[in-house]
Amino acid sequence: MALLAAAHLLLLLAVAAFPRGARAVPDGTYHNASMCRPSVPCGGGVDIHYPFFLADPASMAVVGDTAYSYCGYPGMAVACESARATLRLKDSNYTVLGIDYDNHTVTVADAAVLDQLDRAGDGCPRVTHNVTVPAETWLNLSATADDQLAFFFDCAFTYGVTPLPPPMILPMNCSSFQEQDGTMSFVAVQADLPPPDQWPRPCKEVLVAPVLKDLLLGLGVGAEYGYLQRLNSDGYSELLKHGFQLSWDPSRGPCFLCEKSNGQCSYSQSGEFIGCLCSDGHVLRNSDCGAGDGLNAKMARKKKIAIGSSIAAGVLFLLLVVMTYLYIRKRREYKMTSSSRLLKHTTSGETPRSRCSTDMESGSVHSLQTHHFTYEELEEATDSFSGAMEIGDGGFGTVYKGHLRDGRVVAVKRLYNNSYRRVEQFVNEAAILSRLRHPNLVLFYGCTSSRSRELLLVYELVPNGTVADHLHGHRAAARALTWPLRLNIAVEAAAALAYLHAVEPPIVHRDVKSNNILLDSNFHVKVADFGLSRLFPLDVTHVSTAPQGTPGYVDPEYHQCYQLTDRSDVYSFGVVLVELISSKPAVDVTRDRSDINLAGMAINKIQQCRLDQLVDLELGYGSDEATRKAMTMVAELAFRCLQRNGEMRPPIKEVLDALRGIQEDGDGVGVGEKKDALMAPRSPDTVHAPWDSVSTNPSIISQ
Template identity: 65%
Template sequence: MPLLIHLRVLLVAAGLAVCRGYPTDGAGDARAYNSSMCQRSFPCGGLNIHYPLYLSNESKVVDGVAYSYCGYPGMAVLCDDSRATLQLAWGTNYTVLGIDYDNHTITLADADILASNGGCPRPRHNVTIPREAWLNFTPTGNTTISFFLNCSLAAPPPPDVVPINCTGFDPGRGSFLAPQLGAPDFDPSVACNEVYVAPVLTGEWLTSPEHRRRLGDGGYGDVLRRGFRLSWDPSAGPCFRCELSGGRCSYNQLGGFLGCLCSDGRVRTTDCGPKKVSKKTITAIGSSAAALVLFLLLVVVSFLYIRKRRQYKMTSSSRLLKYSNSGGTPRSRGGSDLESDSVHNLQTHHFAYEELEEATGGFCDTRELGDGGFGTVYKGQLRDGRVVAVKRLYNNGCRHVEQFVNEAAILSRLRHPNLVTFYGCTSSRSRELLLVYEYVPNGTVADHLHGHRAGERALPWPLRLNVAVEAAAALAYLHAIEPSVVHRDVKTTNILLDADFHVKVADFGLSRLFPLDGATHVSTAPQGTPGYVDPEYHQCYQLTDRSDVYSFGVVLAELISSKPAVDVTRDRDEINLAAMAVGRIQRSELEQLVDAELGYGFDEATTKAMTMVAELAFRCLQQNSEMRPPIREVLDGLRGIQEGGAREKKYDVVVVPRSPNTVHAPWDSMSTTPSITSSA
């Protein structure tokens, strides 16, 4: 449990003020607030909008506390042109179609989709719910449509994938959609330029073949305009007592509870005073008091432990994490500290925006290196002569700023020869958020395996094996530090190669820190790239370090086969490379998986090494995470193969008995990057 949550629970339970700015007098009353700014209700777009929603311009409602508001976090409504709009993420607006206060749900539709003309709107972004918002996707009534736009295909897609036959889409490149229910196990090809997942309401269009046939002819537009449904929990957080007394909760812009806004125009720390409640309610509150006391004892112990851990907080960039080739365990700050950092507070160099603008030639298109997950990457040269790569956050709000800060916060504390070097970023007061890395000139491993540089044949087997060893060394370092880091997006496009073909693992926008309390997993909605996401993580929403091991198993399969992780031109049961590799290895058909041009079957040493690597990949790709080896064991195995000293007993068997536990289960394409998620 993060430190701030511990503090709030302690203060609320003790009946104290949660934040400064609300001193109480002897009668227990606090300051007055401008109640005229917190209207009881207001009409907008044919809807009656009231608490817990609030007008977005209701700020500074409490004297002395800026950026506070009277409603739940993340539920600010902008009323403009007789239309109610809710902004879920920076720059992404959703029109409010309906509100059900009794069932605590709100129906939204993408404002860009509603404003589009014609029946074939073009999806532009995924839905991301800010972490501090009190909104969640309803467990029932919603499903998704996956869009795969501008794909280059050598063969027709699977029959259940619906082609989009609309004007406005590039006629030379295929575009497709796949509803979640009844859709095939379809992942977008690496040749698809854009992938989006749109939430929609479940309805007749999913179950009726007639409706499904009309989707690709523009019928999907009607489905998108019907919107999707989010819900909120009125009993969540510390404001339950406030609402029970007839008050309304006030929060700051970070989601911190400020106080209880009462009908007499005053602010109180926890509630609005005595209110008649039923005997049943009193009994329920009393019965939970004993449990609360026990809980508070645990909270106090946890709080003292976390406070002690924070004493190790680093105070300057000279005390950044250190590394050793033997995989040491450098220490860092507690996980809650790291993930709550702002760009301004990062212990790293802050560049001026003007310097980076000059270094990249005004972010000239000719200097664009590619897409960095949530921003565009440009090549530049600093005034001191260093050649750098500059990542620029998308301005259209299609990616969450939190991922940007997360990558800067994590990389500023990591040092390893096989991780991309982080030079710094702009401050939070800059015109734009920019990250600065070392420039890695030799492209990505994906480029050399099956991309535009594959024809150069610059990656013979010894180099590929070294790529595997160095990438595993980088992951072993991440998993060994305290708090450990799970990359969560291990793939060949995030493994860069320098001029000497040494590995530089990059792109930490989706990475997560593991707490220092010995937790075995972090519960979070699946994120990652199709073809690489751990199926157990996708199904159970539990992220572990073995999720990285699964993704690395796909990388190993790519290194020995030269095939992309996802290819819709392959047979349906082999679109996913992980499924193909597991199946071919189980059937003793390794020669049909490996790239024969690497020397497999012709050179005895190469054949033996590739067979051993295939066995390692097979172990990494087990659906049950407990059956996968830790990354340190994978690294030791790869080093043994590279040195030619691997024990025959451990690596001479490739085919294992077939069982349900070793068969890769197909999974749907709901989890694309970035996924629909309410937690980062």
């Protein structure tokens, strides 16, 4: 057996000894390099070159005899016509005013607005649509309430019946907006608008337009200056005329290595990466134009193949003897790490997790399609697991920030050694995450093989900390989580749990807590840490197992009766809901003895109708009736989730529906998707109006 294994290994080494090409390339391996290199002058003195490209078939990158696509980033085609450079976003045209290739920004203005300015006599154009940046383009819009103008068109007020606009919002005094039917139009800086009420309802259309923040402040219309007449006449047109900025990230996708080697990326019109276009005419798929990929290198490889073939017969027998000896010696000296030995021990049973362990032990996990990383590449990615790269404790291992060779920034969880339970949790988490895909679950990239030096899990890096950090941890002082954001976090976390409970077989997370709910840079939820999760059989009502979880979150019925159900997650989520409305930790020994456990404290305060002693008053509970109503409804929902009898708790799908109803009801300040642009500290890809429009033909905004 040893000789057969040695022969197999020798065969692999012999194949590896022959020079190989870096990557597979299309049948046609050349393109016309001159089409992608020159800088083309366009309207208004704008130079168009990579990563922008001309929306012209003559500029198409040709591989072999086939025209594939343009040389540049998706969605960055510029049309040169009528002395203008035009960029198309969704269904609207924008005139390119300037491109800063060093800072990766492009300044554009609404072409429809510029056309109106060319024709209008009083210089007061009308905004006709919101700005929508399609998801498939590489351009990003970073706009906040401080650099956006809100327009309210054709507002018809009935005095004594319809609420009037606040006194600081002035009507537009251009002649073109003085309608004969008595309607009025308004413009204001979005950051200066008071909290929304019913007054915009009589307006036929409400639109938002981004502008340059520095130019806006130059007009003196910031919140500290108040509104000036100039904004409501010709001032806003000057802002629209100078447009707004979009940016792009050159490190995105496979372009990083390609451009680093002086190549240029080519994409199909559907956004699929075609290949790296090298200056020597080569097209390399998923590669770069490094020293080993040129024509001379290709000839050198052929020569090496011929030389290798000529000497292979002479050294084959010698290699066989040497490699057989080395292989037998290596087998005798081979010692698995403590983690690997423990993993073998966990595979003796026949549970779903142990079956996954067996697959991992064999080095495949075919059924789970789990990607295997080598220990060496993860060691390199984390700078040898240096303390400077450490970002937290993942429950049964330390978590490090890592930079993979393909440019991805990841989180690497390193298993603590010498614990059967932690090895089982490692296998369980890999098995669970390999089969899950949901926007509110942390993305699992893969793990090491059980035979590597250590057991490591690799996830997407979620950079904005945990909900616990923001509620009562080291990020709490920033007060970044407004009430609308907290309500959205509750909705997205409930959606993730509803997905887990709905898959087949269902999954019970078993460790739902604010420390396991991560937040990305836009404050969207990523539920993490599945080490304690259980696959739940479809034909049973509960599973008997020893209680595991975090104090303060564990279902008391599960703790008492050792019976795990999906309602155990509902109880834990109820604790999270109370954290969101109170900003208090689940367990705090500095509180009064009866209030140490937040769940017990919440039940007592709600039953005594003393919600004001529980909630975080800085969220607006005492100052705004809408917020008070929404927070009260969430508290009542949490009360239902925290019932000691699991059968009295609602299923998570019902909890999700209730939260969405609260969010869509519009009673909370800024609650609802349509108000995110005003309230959330994020950089959206779509700017849209913060209020409903009563237009009979509302525009639909696509993310």
